[in-house]
Structure formats: C-alpha cells, structure tokens
Amino acid sequence: MNRQDLKTIIYAEKAKVENNKYKHKIGVCCGAGCISSGSEEVLKKLQEEVTTRGLDHDVEIIPTGCMGPCNQGPLMKYLPDHTIYQKVDCSNIAAIVQSQIIDKKPIEHLLLFADTREKPFRDAREDPFFKSQLKIVLRNCGQLNPERIEDFLVHDGYQALDKTLCEMSPEDVIAEIKHSRLRGRGGAGYPTGLKWETVYKYVNDQKYVICNGDEGDPGAFMDRSVLEGNPHRVLEGMAIAGYAIGATKGYAYIRGEYPLAIKRFETAIKQARKMGLLGTDILGSNFSFDVEVRIGAGAFVCGEETALIASIEGKRGTPRPRPPFPAEFGLWGKPTLINNVETFASISPIIINGGEWYSEIGTPKSAGTKVFALAGKINYSGLIEVPMGTSLREIVFDIGGGMQGGGEFKAAQTGGPSGGCIPAGHLDVKMDYEALTNLGSIMGSGGLIIMDQTSDMVDVARFFMEFCMDESCGKCLPCRVGTKMMCDLLQKICDNRATQIDLDRLEELAIYVKETSLCGLGGSAPNPLLSTLRHFRNEYQNRLIRHEQKDQIEVPSNIQV
Amino acid sequence: MNKLTIYIDDKQFQAEPGKSILEVCREHDIEILTMCHLKGVNDVGACRLCLVEIEGMSKLLSACTTKITANMVIHTKTERIKKYQRITTELFFAERNHVCAVCVANGTCELQDLGYKVGMDHIRYPFLFPKCEVDTSHPWYVMDQNRCIMCTRCVRVCNEVEGAHNWDVKNRGYQVRIISDFDTPWGESITCTSCGKCLQACPTGALWPKAIVQGQMKKNPEIIDELMERRKMIL
Numbered sequence: 001m002n003r004q005d006l007k008t009i010i011y012a013e014k015a016k017v018e019n020n021k022y023k024h025k026i027g028v029c030c031g032a033g034c035i036s037s038g039s040e041e042v043l044k045k046l047q048e049e050v051t052t053r054g055l056d057h058d059v060e061i062i063p064t065g066c067m068g069p070c071n072q073g074p075l076m077k078y079l080p081d082h083t084i085y086q087k088v089d090c091s092n093i094a095a096i097v098q099s100q101i102i103d104k105k106p107i108e109h110l111l112l113f114a115d116t117r118e119k120p121f122r123d124a125r126e127d128p129f130f131k132s133q134l135k136i137v138l139r140n141c142g143q144l145n146p147e148r149i150e151d152f153l154v155h156d157g158y159q160a161l162d163k164t165l166c167e168m169s170p171e172d173v174i175a176e177i178k179h180s181r182l183r184g185r186g187g188a189g190y191p192t193g194l195k196w197e198t199v200y201k202y203v204n205d206q207k208y209v210i211c212n213g214d215e216g217d218p219g220a221f222m223d224r225s226v227l228e229g230n231p232h233r234v235l236e237g238m239a240i241a242g243y244a245i246g247a248t249k250g251y252a253y254i255r256g257e258y259p260l261a262i263k264r265f266e267t268a269i270k271q272a273r274k275m276g277l278l279g280t281d282i283l284g285s286n287f288s289f290d291v292e293v294r295i296g297a298g299a300f301v302c303g304e305e306t307a308l309i310a311s312i313e314g315k316r317g318t319p320r321p322r323p324p325f326p327a328e329f330g331l332w333g334k335p336t337l338i339n340n341v342e343t344f345a346s347i348s349p350i351i352i353n354g355g356e357w358y359s360e361i362g363t364p365k366s367a368g369t370k371v372f373a374l375a376g377k378i379n380y381s382g383l384i385e386v387p388m389g390t391s392l393r394e395i396v397f398d399i400g401g402g403m404q405g406g407g408e409f410k411a412a413q414t415g416g417p418s419g420g421c422i423p424a425g426h427l428d429v430k431m432d433y434e435a436l437t438n439l440g441s442i443m444g445s446g447g448l449i450i451m452d453q454t455s456d457m458v459d460v461a462r463f464f465m466e467f468c469m470d471e472s473c474g475k476c477l478p479c480r481v482g483t484k485m486m487c488d489l490l491q492k493i494c495d496n497r498a499t500q501i502d503l504d505r506l507e508e509l510a511i512y513v514k515e516t517s518l519c520g521l522g523g524s525a526p527n528p529l530l531s532t533l534r535h536f537r538n539e540y541q542n543r544l545i546r547h548e549q550k551d552q553i554e555v556p557s558n559i560q561v
Numbered sequence: 562m563n564k565l566t567i568y569i570d571d572k573q574f575q576a577e578p579g580k581s582i583l584e585v586c587r588e589h590d591i592e593i594l595t596m597c598h599l600k601g602v603n604d605v606g607a608c609r610l611c612l613v614e615i616e617g618m619s620k621l622l623s624a625c626t627t628k629i630t631a632n633m634v635i636h637t638k639t640e641r642i643k644k645y646q647r648i649t650t651e652l653f654f655a656e657r658n659h660v661c662a663v664c665v666a667n668g669t670c671e672l673q674d675l676g677y678k679v680g681m682d683h684i685r686y687p688f689l690f691p692k693c694e695v696d697t698s699h700p701w702y703v704m705d706q707n708r709c710i711m712c713t714r715c716v717r718v719c720n721e722v723e724g725a726h727n728w729d730v731k732n733r734g735y736q737v738r739i740i741s742d743f744d745t746p747w748g749e750s751i752t753c754t755s756c757g758k759c760l761q762a763c764p765t766g767a768l769w770p771k772a773i774v775q776g777q778m779k780k781n782p783e784i785i786d787e788l789m790e791r792r793k794m795i796l
Contacts, residue, residue: 299733316730321606321626474711474730474737476607481652484735485686505685512648515621515641516609523620 001276002284003166006158013150022060024101025079029142031066031228032260038089039074045090049097059101065229067142069129070382072112077142084112084124116379116401129380132398134361136369137345138385141229146264149271152232158277160348161236164243165285173244174200179355181367186212186340187415187444189366189433195337198327199245202335207247209238210331210338212308213254213261216300217416218467220447222371223341225383227254227261230345231268235291237344239278240351242289245337250289253308255296266293300471304519305338307473318475319519340445342371362388366432370443376450377404389430392422396450407452415444417464418524420531440531457536458543461529462490468525479522482513486529493543500544507533567633582624582635583611593637594646594675597712598625599762601786602721608712610649613637650679655686656735657693658707666766667776672710689735698748701755702770704739709767711737715759718785727753758785
C-alpha cells in the first residue's frame, strides 16, 4: 500500500463516520479492570437489549479501552455526550437504554461518581477527575475499539508514520524527539532523543527496536491499559523509532500476565501487516519494518533491559553488567533501542504536533505528561494522565477525590518496589523526575499508591523488600543474599524483636546493596526502606527493644538462657 | 597498537585497549579480590568483589567486565571498597553451610582464602542455614550444594570449554541452585562427559572427586586457561 491508498482508506472511513447511519454510539469499557467486574456481560446484555427494542440500526455499540476511573467499573459511555455510567450491571441496562436513547436524558443516580458527588456531571469531561487531566498518551483510550485498525485511522492513526516516512529524514525525526525533551517513561527518565541518536550513530547491518511491556511493579497498570486500549499507537511509535535508528525488526516484550494486552497487540500487528503499515516497503517508502511479540514468563527482573534481551534470546533472564549498553551491544550483539510502552505511545503526537508543542507541557526539566496508576486509600482510583509538575495534592484531592472514609493522608508511594514514599509534609511537591529524586523517591513507571494513617510504614518497607527478595534473579550476591537478610531484619522489627544494632546493620546493608548490586533491581531494592527510614524513622525506633527493657523480654521456654 | 594511559591507585600505567581493568591490575600485581572470575571463560560480574571506583562514574563498576578507556582514573583500595568486600565475604559465608573443618577443600579453598584476606574474624549476619542437597549419583564425583557460592564458574566451563552444558541454574533469588541437565541427578545426566573440568573450576569444595576426605582436594584452576591457550595455538 502506498501513501495515496492510506489516504483513500482514511477518507472512506471518515465519510462513513460522518454519514453515520447510527444516531447513537455507546462504548463499554473492555479493559482488563472492567472485564473483571463484568463488562463483557454488560456488553452482551446491551446488545441484546438494543436488538429486542429494534434499535439495531440506530445504536452502535463498541468495546473500548480503559476510560480511567477503574474502581467504578464496569463503565459505559454514551459517546456523543461523554456521559459515563458507573458500576453498570445487567439489571439496569434496560433503564439506561430507555432513558438515554429513547427519552434522551441521563439517569442521574447511575452517572459516574453519583454516589459520592453532590451533583454528578452529565458531561464527564466537566468532572474534576477528568478536568485536571491532560490526555496525550491516553487520548483515544476509551474512545475507539482497540481491535479495529479503522477506528484508529479515523483518529489520525498512522498519520505520524506517514509524515515521518514521506517528509522527514531519520535525522529530522531524532531532532524532533530531542526537541520535545521527552524522557523515557520506564522509570529512569533518560532523554529519549539522546538514546535514539546513540543507536542511530552505531553503524551495523542489523539493528533492533524493543518495546518494554514487562510492567511488573505491584499496583501499576499503565502499560497494560495503553496496550489494551490503543495498541496501534504503540506499534506506530515503534515503526517511527525503527525508521529513525535504521532498524527493520522490532520486538514487543509483554508480560504473560497480560493475556488481553498480548491478544490485542497481536491483532493490531496482523491488521497493520494486512494494510501494509508493517512489512516491506511501507507506504511506498522503501522502509521495511516488522514487529513480533515475545511473552514474558513472569519474572520482574526481565523488565531490566539486559535481562529482557537475554529473555528474548531464549536465555535465562538475568541481567549483565553495563557497559556495554544495549545501544552498542544489545539483542544478539546488535545495536538495540529499548523504550517503554508509554514512551512509544508518546511518539506519534510529538511527530504530528511538533517537538515544540510537547516541550511546552510540563516542567523545564521534565516535559510532557505522565500516566499514573492511582491506587490505595483514595476515593477514585484508576488510570490518570497529568502534565509533569502537577502537585501531589492536586492528584490526591482533585483527581482522586480525597481520602477514603475521610481518612488522613499519610504518604504516597511512587515507583513501586524501586521507589520511595512522599510524606504529608511534601504534599505540594510538583511531580517530576527531579523533585521526586530529591525527596528520596523516584518517578518510576508510574505506580502511585496513596496511604492513610492506618498504614504501617515498616510493614510497607517489609512488603516491598519481600517482593524484591522473591524477584531477585540470584545472579549477584548483594541482591541475592542482601535482600533476604534485609527482609529477615525487617520482619524482626515488625515482630518487635529487634534492637538498635539490628537497625544499624539494616541501614548499612541497604546502602551496600544499593551501591554494589549488578543491575537496577538490586540497586533500587533498598529504596522503599531508605525512604521510609528518612521520613518515618520514629516508626522504626518505636518498635525496637530498648536497653532498659531487656529484662522484660519473654524468652521462649525451649530456649535456655 | 597505541597504548592507553590509565591511573590505578595514583600510579600511571600503559595498557592495550580492549583489556579489562582486572587484566591490567593482574599484570601489574595490583591485588583485586575475585570469586566468579576464572581466566579462560567469560566474565559475568556476579560476585561484586572486584568492584572499583572510577572517577567520573557515580556507580561502582566490576573490574572484570569493565574495559579500560583512555585516562581512566581507578581506585581499588578505598575505605568504601574495603568495607563492601568485607560485607560481601560475610554474606558468602552466611548464605550456605560452609564448615571448613569437614570440607575436602580445606586449605585449597578460595572462599577460605578470601576470609583471611579481608580479615574476617566473625560474621555479623545471621546464617541462613538453607536445606541443601548433596548429589552423589555420579560414579566419580560429588556435588554438594551446601558449599556452592553460585559463582557459576562450573556452568561456564562446562558450556564454553567442554561444550557439554551439563550445568545450569534453576530458581531465583536466594533459592538458586546449580542443576545438572534439566534438574536430574548428576549420574543420570546425558550431557556430562565426566571430564572433571568443573571440579578444577570450582573455587570451593562444592564439586569434588569421590574417595578423598577432608583437606585432600588438589586444585588447579589455571588448567582451564592453559587449555584455552593451547587450543588457540592449534587453531
């Protein structure tokens, strides 16, 4: 297919939408979150209801990707008015169809956030949950059917690829990405343009593009939602990256725990191949690119780039020391570009709207938007996207709707097991890479867990340490044994069996493991511990056995003193 | 070939490009402690004993896997590195069940030597006392997981030198174990050629020939490198 054919398809598809024979369009969220609360039954029941009423020719029903407020699911959206119904179940579908389609007025008490807001908004975009957000990566999630490439084409899909292939040289693309100041969304925040340029400069007959979709942080589901809600966007980003660095082959490494994301991404690949948007001679430009899916087998460490490469090569998924970096010596020894799902999903808007536009969003050092998986003790949890530099207070109290049950905000955990916590005193922190690092936390991939006064910070540290201990690959000693030792010591503190000596030893070990581990897993495993120690040291101190209490310790009867 | 100038512990050295920091240090008799390094097979940088400080780098890098670059300033004996070497050694001992008094390698054990070198008089961490298997199914050799430090030297020798790939690693985290084939008893392995190179490669008493007792193990790990050098000459 050449450029003209693509235009023809898009025109035809747009014309179809404009002369829509349907008067109404209803989207039912079919992200993994809503499916688990029963949205597939809702979709089926809705279809039946519409058929029984003979409205088949008036109402179009589509399954969509994630809409955002995941804990209110299953969600159903009347697309023309952006009216969202929450917690829809099969019993109230008839009423919704009657009221929304036939009587043309929404049912107030079923609207999104109707149970917690005094007056719910008919147009969900007016609701503070959505109003404070800026959706770039998630823009079309929840608007289109992720399993139809035509839906994506109507929403400017593959326009950025078309633009790069026909109007831009690889250098132009890299310059545009550099200009946008986009930073890698996988966690470390390495400038994407710089990474692309590095790989571009290595001369080799074969280079690779890898999309890292091995999202393993507990409580994080950004990449899953993007892959499920708009897989073509990621595919387009990968193809643009391939063109920019001179690669002809891409791999998408998606964790096996995301069967729906894998299915939709594979469907997207098939559709794109069929349309000639992947394969040889894409859009008549002599550029060839193809993508294959590789499924992760459940190891957290395979999110680390060198372990991920080993896993794709069919080896045991363990990291190797860097340098050499994958940009020089990557998959099968060839120069390889690895970016996160969210990074690739940010590429096409940058190409279409220009790097300048993107760089103006966010803070001077961290441009653009960031997707967070908001969870924990707040009223509205789910998937949100905000400009960099949005304050934590805004996220928790405006978007998240405040603390659950009127609780008191204690801390927010960012970056999962590699991150740290932000205490209440820093609620006004502007969320970007630097600000979070200064607080002893990290941006990470975007997990954001809100905790209230009932959370025990020592237990939080113990939980994440146990996670890292389980997920350590066992290759290097500091991570393999150090995490186990730290986990045991933390358990000892949790059980009120520890003394000051144990705490000192724990701190020494934490810094040792952080500085000596081979890869990022061990290097960041002590972060939750160090961060909770920094902000909540008294919680640790209060648990220790003090010297004057030593006579009160109960000695188990089977131990002789 | 143009030599590169590097600085190790405030002394200037000339070295060929492409060499690792460890190789240069060994050439000039600068002591770097190692455990997973074995001359003749590829380095993996797993034991973290050979970490060095390099000026301009925020991270500590393993000397065995880091190649020298021009004007590199390396410090190998800072207080921080000494402290970490001591912790690493203690963790090695605390991880499995190392009892020198009953071990065949007593006297020839690299882990034992390491303990002396870093001046380890006691271990500050609680022993993990894992339950480990002893595999005596092979007619000539024994594999004792209690004494294994997971340096994977046997795995690499078997794969890279002998080409048999009998040894591999299973599980993860502190539960990793060396396995024969797909976790079958060593005696039933269909890949093992019984060449015995892994016994020479092992730094501790985890692999040893039957019919010897405490302290009788003779080791010659250099044989692996000699073998590789001779092969190069033939080629």
